[in-house]
Amino acid sequence: MVRPLVWIGARSPGALTLPPADPTPSQLYAPRGVYLDDQTLIVADSGNHRVLIWHRIPDRDGQPADVVLGQPDFYSEGPQAAGRGSRHGMHLPTGVMVIDGRLCVADSWNHRILVWNRVPETSNAPPDRVIGQADLDECEPNRGGGVTGCGFYWPYGIGWVAGRFYVADTGNRRVLSWNSIPEDRQPPDLVLGQNDECSHAENRGEGPSPCSFRWPHAIAGNGTTLYVADAGNHRVLGWTPIPARDTPACLALGQRDFQSAWEMPHTPPGPSALRFPYAVACASGRLIVADTANNRVLMWHTLPRAGVFLPADMVIGQPDFAGNGENRWQAVERDTLCWPYGISCHNHRLAIADSGNNRVIIWDISV
Structure with missing residues (x-):
């Protein structure tokens, strides 16, 4: 049985009342992204428009962060558009990831990806470069012009799968991929979900299909399969093998076929249905959504490769597959969830950005 280990963020005062969200080294406001490895925990504290870094995996509740990025100190908050205020401020950061020692942050409402050549050890360290904008002074969607392969509109998610760099360019309804972390204005090696680099229609201007997106939000995978959380179509799509060109998916979790995008808010969801799946992770032969x-x-105990509406093997945050209430319609407890937006899995640890509860919970999933 999985069990929660550490609670990052302020404790709830009880019942359904949320914990305080004032920025401090140990409090969070609606975190949407999280990254975990052997040594490091990184959290996109989205509501406070900042990223927090722990250089050692926390082993006690409420442990304060070591580094803050996007704000001048641990007690400041507020969106900072590029070129207005701080050139390396943030506006709703979401996806966070360390790739070959480099920290990448999806600074989504500044329509850019920020890159540090190493994980910063000091607060408010400026990024070394930016992807999706000409420089750190720019923050307009699609670089202030039309849609191309070198700009973004709300890039919520980033991924690193089989040596390839991926961006969930959510507002442009597509996934972009490069064979390495790109330089500025480097065109993508792959566009998934659109006919070309200049198209951006929802579901390609038609209905859902195995090769279209509504809100692609997160990417994960291994050397064999690529997974994309297509939140707006209430599904996760999968490609086996990992696509080298725009091809239809062979897996659709959450829907009964590739043409459906049903949302079922008032019925027990069961083990197969999904409703706004915003994150996906792949580790140790398991898929987690x-x-x-x-x-x-x-959680699927073995990686699903093809098919539709395949049932999960385990549920976290609810007593069974029929439950779907915020905090189980009871109190905020250590093992309840309210709008989990981000997840990261490494070996036997799972970090969940429990956005609605203003916290991150690290779980032991070794059993």
Whole structure:
């Protein structure tokens, strides 16, 4: 049985009352992204428009962060558009990831990816470069012009799968991929979900299909399969093998076929349905999905490769597959969830950005 280990963020005062969200080294406000490895915990504290870094995996509740990025100190908050205020401020950061020692942050509402050549050890350290904008002074969608392969509109998610760099360019309804972390204005090696680099219509201007997106939000995978959380279509799509060109997916979790995008808010979800799945993770032969609007996390013990509506093997945050209430419609407890937006899995640890509860919970999933 999985069990929660550490609670990062302020404790709830009880019942359904949320913990305080004032920025401090140990308090969070609606975190949407998280990254975990052997030594490091990194959290996109989205509501406070900052990223927090722990250089050692926390082993006690409420442990304060070591480094803050995007704000001048641990007690400041507020969106900072590039070129207005701080050139390296943030506006709703979401995806966070360390790739070959480099920290990448999806600074989504500044429409850019920020890159540090190493994980910063001092607060408010400026990024070494930016992807998606000409420089750190720019923050307009699609670089202030039309859609191309070198700009973004709300890039919520980033991924590193089989040596390839991926961006969930959510507002442009597509996933972009490069064969390495790109330089500025480097065109993508792959566009998934659109006919070309200049198209951006929802579901390619038609209905859902195995090769279209509504809100692609997160990316994960291994050397064999690529997974994309297509939150707006209430599904996770999968490609086996990892696509080298725009091809239809062979897996659709959460829907009964590739043409459906049903949302079922008032019925027990069961082990197969999804409602706004905003995050996906792949580790140790398991697939893990944040079924955000059902206030739960689902786990498949073996990686699904092809098919539709395949049932999960385990649920976290609810008593069973029928439950979907915020904090189980009871009190904020150590093992409840309210709108989990981000997840990261490393070996036997799972970090969940429990956004609606203003916290991150680290779980032991070794059993």
